[in-house]
Amino acid sequence: xxxxxxxxxxxxxxxxxxxxxxxxxxxxxxxxxxxxxxxxxxxxxxxxxxxxxxxxxxxxxxxxxxxxxxxxxxxxxxxxxxxxxxxxxxxxxxxxxxxxxxxxxxxxxxxxxxxxxxxxxxxxxxxxxxxxxxxxxxxxxxxxxxxxxxxxxxxxxxxxxxxxxxxxxxxxxxxxxxxxxxxxxxxxxxxxxxxxxxxxxxxxxxxxxxxxxxxxxxxxxxxxxxxxxxxxxxxxxxxxxxxxxxxxxxxxxxxxxxxxxxxxxxxxxxxxxxxxxxxxxxxxxxxxxxxxxxxxxxxxxxxxxxxxxxxxxxxxxxxxxxxxxxxxxxxxxxxxxxxxxxxxxxxxxxxxxxxxxxxxxxx
Amino acid sequence: xxxxxxxxxxxxxxxxxxxxxxxxxxxxxxxxxxxxxxxxxxxxxxxxxxxxxxxxxxxxxxxxxxxxxxxxxxxxxxxxxxxxxxxxxxxxxxxxxxxxxxxxxxxxxxxxxxxxxxxxxxxxxxxxxxxxxxxxxxxxxxxxxxxxxxxxxxxxxxxxxxxxxxxxxxxxxxxxxxxxxxxxxxxxxxxxxxxxxxxxxxxxxxxxxxxxxxxxxxxxxxxxxxxxxxxxxxxxxxxxxxxxxxxxxxxxxxxxxxxxxxxxxxxxxxxxxxxxxxxxxxxxxxxx
Numbered sequence: 001x002x003x004x005x006x007x008x009x010x011x012x013x014x015x016x017x018x019x020x021x022x023x024x025x026x027x028x029x030x031x032x033x034x035x036x037x038x039x040x041x042x043x044x045x046x047x048x049x050x051x052x053x054x055x056x057x058x059x060x061x062x063x064x065x066x067x068x069x070x071x072x073x074x075x076x077x078x079x080x081x082x083x084x085x086x087x088x089x090x091x092x093x094x095x096x097x098x099x100x101x102x103x104x105x106x107x108x109x110x111x112x113x114x115x116x117x118x119x120x121x122x123x124x125x126x127x128x129x130x131x132x133x134x135x136x137x138x139x140x141x142x143x144x145x146x147x148x149x150x151x152x153x154x155x156x157x158x159x160x161x162x163x164x165x166x167x168x169x170x171x172x173x174x175x176x177x178x179x180x181x182x183x184x185x186x187x188x189x190x191x192x193x194x195x196x197x198x199x200x201x202x203x204x205x206x207x208x209x210x211x212x213x214x215x216x217x218x219x220x221x222x223x224x225x226x227x228x229x230x231x232x233x234x235x236x237x238x239x240x241x242x243x244x245x246x247x248x249x250x251x252x253x254x255x256x257x258x259x260x261x262x263x264x265x266x267x268x269x270x271x272x273x274x275x276x277x278x279x280x281x282x283x284x285x286x287x288x289x290x291x292x293x294x295x296x297x298x299x300x301x302x303x304x305x306x307x308x309x310x311x312x313x314x315x316x317x318x319x320x321x322x323x324x325x326x327x328x329x330x331x332x333x334x335x336x337x338x339x340x341x342x343x344x345x346x347x348x349x350x351x352x353x354x355x356x357x358x359x360x361x362x363x
Numbered sequence: 364x365x366x367x368x369x370x371x372x373x374x375x376x377x378x379x380x381x382x383x384x385x386x387x388x389x390x391x392x393x394x395x396x397x398x399x400x401x402x403x404x405x406x407x408x409x410x411x412x413x414x415x416x417x418x419x420x421x422x423x424x425x426x427x428x429x430x431x432x433x434x435x436x437x438x439x440x441x442x443x444x445x446x447x448x449x450x451x452x453x454x455x456x457x458x459x460x461x462x463x464x465x466x467x468x469x470x471x472x473x474x475x476x477x478x479x480x481x482x483x484x485x486x487x488x489x490x491x492x493x494x495x496x497x498x499x500x501x502x503x504x505x506x507x508x509x510x511x512x513x514x515x516x517x518x519x520x521x522x523x524x525x526x527x528x529x530x531x532x533x534x535x536x537x538x539x540x541x542x543x544x545x546x547x548x549x550x551x552x553x554x555x556x557x558x559x560x561x562x563x564x565x566x567x568x569x570x571x572x573x574x575x576x577x578x579x580x581x582x583x584x585x586x587x588x589x590x591x592x593x594x595x596x597x598x599x600x601x602x603x604x605x606x607x608x609x610x611x612x613x614x615x616x617x618x619x620x621x622x623x624x625x626x627x628x629x630x631x632x633x634x635x636x637x638x639x640x641x642x643x644x645x646x647x648x649x650x651x
Contacts (some may be wrong), residue, residue, distance in 0.1 A: 055550075055554060056553075057550050057553075076553065077550065077553040077554050078553045078554070078555075078556050078557055078558055083554055083555065084550075084551070084554045086547055086550070086551060088545075088547055090545070090547040090548055090550070090551040091551075092548065092551070092552075092566060092570075094569045094570055103552070103555050103557075104555035104556050107555065107556045107557050107561060108556055151555070152554075152555075155555065155556065
């Protein structure tokens with residue numbers, strides 16, 4: 001195992017069992033200092049459990065967890081140099097905004113003047129100055145979350161853990177908070193470990209995304225890299241929208257693969273695929289294209305089913321002969337297309353990703 | 364900035380509150396006013412009330428004997444309440460942290476004695492603690508004591524009776540408060556560096572305070588006024604306010620004095636509720 005020099009949190013061979021449920025499986029994760037890392041996955045994939053093990057609310061059944069090179073598995077949450085922003089804010093309802101933010105410093109017995117100065121500074125940072133005397137009950141969801149962030153940040157944590165902090169907010173506010181959080185993280189240079197099931201949120205904010213499923217990290221990489229080169233079918237499906245088409249490799253010339261699908265012959269590029277192997281191909285809707293005349297290497301055809309106007313883009317869906325539906329999206333409508341038209345389907349070979357059906361690609 | 368208040372038609376409110384108000388006035392306010400009224404009247408020669416105003420009853424209350432009884436009753440009520448809180452809080456906490464079905468079973472266990480007739484319960488205590496009852500026999504057999512201990516008609520047994528009687532009333536409101544306390548609050552506190560003891564002091568206790576105060580009210584006020592428990596287990600030898608009130612209305616037939624004592628109890632109760640309303644919003648009060 002390579003231990004990165006700038007790693008601030010590392011998990012090595014971490015397992016978590018709940019009774020007979022293996023929720024986190026032999027996890028290895030190195031979180032770099034100052035990065036915004038997102039644990040992304042559907043509910044029940046073990047992302048929150050992973051975060052809670054770093055915070056100390058859950059004990060790892062096996063494995064090593066280090067924060068700043070110090071093993072923390074035996075430490076209680078109050079002994080760990082990390083802070084958490086909870087999904088339901090968890091502000092203390094019997095305290096004012098000021099007392100909530102001052103909670104950590106008060107316990108650590110900072111001098112009064114310093115506490116006052118820092119609370120003021122933090123509330124300004126999250127744009128909540130002037131709300132000091134309010135009780136949490138008198139705040140909106142977004143305001144509560146800002147206070148919760150200030151309450152965590154005032155402790156100068158090396159790592160801030162965020163457990164679906166925007167989950168309870170409405171869409172518009174969520175988008176605004178995403179950008180604010182990202183800016184805040186850049187400004188402060190603190191490592192953020194963020195848990196979400198919203199892939200769009202992950203794409204917007206993260207430096208790196210760890211896609212999880214069934215207690216395992218399937219792929220960990222920069223958002224664009226994951227988007228352009230998903231290493232397995234699940235990641236291709238989960239991140240953004242994708243057309244996933246199954247077929248059999250019929251020829252491989254260098255990296256150029258020709259694949260026989262139910263709908264006809266298509267092409268893609270990839271290393272390490274053998275003739276005769278069943279694979280699937282992931283093509284993003286922005287790269288899928290149609291043409292009235294056949295394109296070299298492609299014989300797949302589809303019938304235009306419908307057009308969906310999404311605001312900025314128009315999605316056109318087509319039925320393949322096998323019954324599968326594929327979609328492409330464009331900023332402008334194609335005036336030559338009508339419902340029921342038959343078209344040849346193709347894509348730039350290097351904009352499609354071949355994926356082994358059995359096992360994962362090592363990237 | 365508040366919006367100007369709209370003038371509302373009061374009629375619907377009156378119509379809704381009407382029947383309940385009438386009921387309350389007839390069966391609560393009127394009797395209570397009558398008690399207050401009587402307390403300022405004279406005692407009839409052969410019992411009953413003579414309607415000539417006097418302050419005699421209240422002057423009697425100032426007498427040292429009564430003052431001692433009141434003080435003693437307050438003492439016992441305070442001790443009962445304190446013990447109920449100290450025993451009840453950990454128990455309530457324990458139940459609240461159990462799963463729903465385990466919790467409901469434990470509450471059931473707590474409630475069963477409450478459903479038993481109180482006289483039967485008290486008689487059971489008497490039988491247990493008799494001079495040749497099971498407790499004394501066990502103590503003798505184990506060689507802990509040489510001769511039977513006298514339990515019956517002592518302050519200690521009265522206290523035991525009061526505590527066992529009022530414990531469920533203390534546990535239930537506190538359970539209800541603790542159960543509402545989210546685990547995430549405790550986690551947030553630990554996350555911010557608080558040890559479990561600090562978390563208890565700064566988060567758990569303040570957030571469950573409404574339950575604690577309800578427990579105080581539901582224990583202290585009845586414990587102050589009770590007379591069956593003190594009468595039976597105390598054998599009438601130790602006097603408490605409740606017994607005196609009962610005696611004044613009963614055998615002694617000095618109704619004005621009994622009424623004056625009742626008014627005193629009312630005042631203490633009102634004072635407690637006033638204090639509560641200063642501390643917490645009344646709707647937070649946990650009354651089951």
